[in-house]
Amino acid sequence: MENWYSIGATIIGLISFFVIWIYSFFVWGVLFGLAIGWFPAIIGSIMIGLLWPLIVAFIALIALFIYF
Numbered sequence: 001m002e003n004w005y006s007i008g009a010t011i012i013g014l015i016s017f018f019v020i021w022i023y024s025f026f027v028w029g030v031l032f033g034l035a036i037g038w039f040p041a042i043i044g045s046i047m048i049g050l051l052w053p054l055i056v057a058f059i060a061l062i063a064l065f066i067y068f
Contacts, residue, residue, distance in 0.1 A: 005053070013049030020044045 024037030048055065 008052050008056075009049040012052040012055075013045045016048040017041045017045035 018041075021033075021037050021041040024040060025033035027033065028037060
């Protein structure tokens with residue numbers, strides 16, 4: 001495994017895509033969320049996928065503050 005960044009970006013991007021898309025079902029309703037919810041899900045998952053090392057570091061920092 002040479003490129004951990006692209007592997008992490010793909011995994012985190014896919015997970016965040018489905019989470020945002022399912023969230024849009026609850027916010028906009030099933031029909032409207034299914035029809036249009038994929039668009040904000042793509043935008044959000046690309047942003048989260050590209051910034052995943054910062055997000056993981058931030059979550060780890062919060063976990064350290066909670067633990068200690």
